[in-house]
Amino acid sequence: MSTASAFDPSALQPDSAAQLPSAPASATPASTTLPAERIRVRAALESLPAYVAGKPAPDDGVRRFKISSNESPFPPVETVREAAVAALGEAHRYPDAAAQALREALGAEHGVEPSRIALSTGSVAVTGDLVRALVDQGDEVVYAWRSFEAYPILVGSHGGTPVQVPVTARGEHDLEAMAEAITERTRLVLLCTPNNPTGPSLSTADVEEFLTRVPEHVVVAIDEAYREFHDPATVLDSAGILARHGNVVLLRTFSKLQGLAGLRIGYAIAHPRLARALSQVTLPFGASRPAQAAALATLQPEARAVLDRRAAWIRTERDRVAAALAEQGWDLPVTQGNFIYFPLGEQSQDFAAFADARGLVLRAYGADGVRATIAEPEASDLLIDIAAAWREHS
Numbered sequence: 001m002s003t004a005s006a007f008d009p010s011a012l013q014p015d016s017a018a019q020l021p022s023a024p025a026s027a028t029p030a031s032t033t034l035p036a037e038r039i040r041v042r043a044a045l046e047s048l049p050a051y052v053a054g055k056p057a058p059d060d061g062v063r064r065f066k067i068s069s070n071e072s073p074f075p076p077v078e079t080v081r082e083a084a085v086a087a088l089g090e091a092h093r094y095p096d097a098a099a100q101a102l103r104e105a106l107g108a109e110h111g112v113e114p115s116r117i118a119l120s121t122g123s124v125a126v127t128g129d130l131v132r133a134l135v136d137q138g139d140e141v142v143y144a145w146r147s148f149e150a151y152p153i154l155v156g157s158h159g160g161t162p163v164q165v166p167v168t169a170r171g172e173h174d175l176e177a178m179a180e181a182i183t184e185r186t187r188l189v190l191l192c193t194p195n196n197p198t199g200p201s202l203s204t205a206d207v208e209e210f211l212t213r214v215p216e217h218v219v220v221a222i223d224e225a226y227r228e229f230h231d232p233a234t235v236l237d238s239a240g241i242l243a244r245h246g247n248v249v250l251l252r253t254f255s256k257l258q259g260l261a262g263l264r265i266g267y268a269i270a271h272p273r274l275a276r277a278l279s280q281v282t283l284p285f286g287a288s289r290p291a292q293a294a295a296l297a298t299l300q301p302e303a304r305a306v307l308d309r310r311a312a313w314i315r316t317e318r319d320r321v322a323a324a325l326a327e328q329g330w331d332l333p334v335t336q337g338n339f340i341y342f343p344l345g346e347q348s349q350d351f352a353a354f355a356d357a358r359g360l361v362l363r364a365y366g367a368d369g370v371r372a373t374i375a376e377p378e379a380s381d382l383l384i385d386i387a388a389a390w391r392e393h394s
């Protein structure tokens with residue numbers, strides 16, 4: 001006979017907490033001295049650049065727009081937010097580690113079997129999974145530079161050797177030089193289109209021609225984080241490329257147009273063999289319940305219609321800003337992302353400081369350039385004014 005008492009979760013809600021024994025006060029105060037250590041951190045970490053996140057707006061009374069992280073200026077679509085909130089009610093349960101419902105929906109979306117979809121906590125994490133699945137100590141990963149800041153960190157931290165191929169003066173991938181950079185040790189090539197932070201994109205013909213020069217055992221990852229902001233008439237036929245090449249993997253995120261950067265979810269579409277390898281190395285239970293639910297909700301027709309309108313709005317706004325800057329005499333790389341790049345070289349830090357003092361937080365990249373995200377129209381208007389003032393001042 002069971003003697004278990006009736007299970008009543010509501011009896012243990014906070015209003016009954018007063019009846020619970022209180023936790024003992026911590027006996028040992030926090031110590032300010034640290035013990036000696038002889039930890040052996042991997043030597044590879046010594047040479048890694050730190051990921052510099054977009055600066056938060058400082059709290060000094062100046063009203064600032066933070067347009068330094070390519071985030072969406074729009075909060076999540078209401079139905080998407082509701083799905084995430086509803087999923088919180090189940091937060092005491094582990095998420096579906098296989099993310100079956102989401103992978104099926106994404107498979108249908110892309111016309112591929114769900115077995116070809118691999119998910120993780122953002123496409124940065126999926127890129128890390130690619131490195132861990134493919135790259136042994138000393139193997140090489142080829143990518144353009146300047147490109148996404150996370151690449152050198154992901155490659156180097158997993159023991160790979162980064163091979164950075166400079167972008168052209170127009171901020172474009174130099175595919176000729178990238179093909180030449182492939183060696184016996186190359187396991188992975190990362191193409192970023194549109195390229196963050198410079199803006200230009202790759203054409204289908206360019207990528208197909210490049211692929212003829214890549215050995216079939218070398219994986220080519222196409223990072224399409226900004227795909228939705230591209231002119232739809234000329235956007236890369238990545239589905240066709242994927243269908244034709246067993247060594248191509250597409251990387252997609254919910255962080256940009258879908259506005260879920262804070263929930264962390266992204267995915268790869270790959271050959272089933274590679275997708276399986278990714279699932280073997282990925283963080284177990286990485287994509288949380290709210291993240292899976294929210295991502296799934298973005299694929300519903302109603303949410304999709306809203307997102308399509310937002311993408312069109314960003315494109316129009318970007319073209320408005322680019323035209324205004326061209327009018328002022330700026331000669332900037334063509335951008336297909338939700339951002340604009342100023343290749344200012346040695347003046348980059350000064351320009352970012354100049355903008356900061358006038359209410360805009362931008363992202364400066366060493367002595368290469370400065371990136372501004374297309375966000376609120378007030379922020380874009382301010383960017384146009386600041387860019388004009390800079391030209392007068394310098």
Ligand SMILES: *Cc1c(COP(=O)(O)O)cnc(C)c1O
Binds near residue numbers: 148225254261
């Ligand atoms: C923002 C961005 C991503 C997306 O990263 P998440 O981890 O999904 O947030 C991927 N690639 C590039 C080039 C990006 O700029």
